[in-house]
Amino acid sequence: MSATPTEDTRTLAQDPPLPENLIVLQHREHKVVVEKPRVKVYDGLRELAIEHFPYLMEGVTDVTLWTTDVPGFPGELIQISKAAWPALETRMRRIIVKGSSDDVSRVEKSG
Numbered sequence: 001m002s003a004t005p006t007e008d009t010r011t012l013a014q015d016p017p018l019p020e021n022l023i024v025l026q027h028r029e030h031k032v033v034v035e036k037p038r039v040k041v042y043d044g045l046r047e048l049a050i051e052h053f054p055y056l057m058e059g060v061t062d063v064t065l066w067t068t069d070v071p072g073f074p075g076e077l078i079q080i081s082k083a084a085w086p087a088l089e090t091r092m093r094r095i096i097v098k099g100s101s102d103d104v105s106r107v108e109k110s111g
Contacts, residue, residue: 017093024094027053028102031094042085049097056099066096 018024023036025048032052037044046063050056056063065080069092077096080088 020090023092025049025052025097026094027056027097027099041089042080042082045095046097049095053097056097062100064098064100066098067092067094068096069093 018033021036022033023045025032025034025045027049030053034045034048034052037048042065045065049063049065066077067080067088068075068077070076070078070088071091080092080095
């Protein structure tokens with residue numbers, strides 16, 4: 001007798017990806033789904049990060065955006081520059097937000 005997938009397993013396997021106008025912002029363990037800004041997306045995401053993670057700015061001089069969704073580097077945490085954003089934007093589903101006081105390895109392990 002072969003095992004059949006449970007209803008929960010079938011549902012998860014068939015769940016569609018996040019709509020393209022939404023993206024997940026993450027700081028440490030805290031994650032939030034936000035609508036991508038329509039203009040100045042990179043700067044807008046930084047502003048949304050500060051809005052959703054206000055504690056991020058305590059003693060921080062800069063907010064940077066990182067991802068593990070860069071093609072050719074699966075699972076590697078890579079910082080995204082403003083100039084590279086347009087070329088990568090449609091491939092990213094999760095943006096990891098770091099303040100200047102965050103430890104990269106700590107953020108990477110929480111993903």
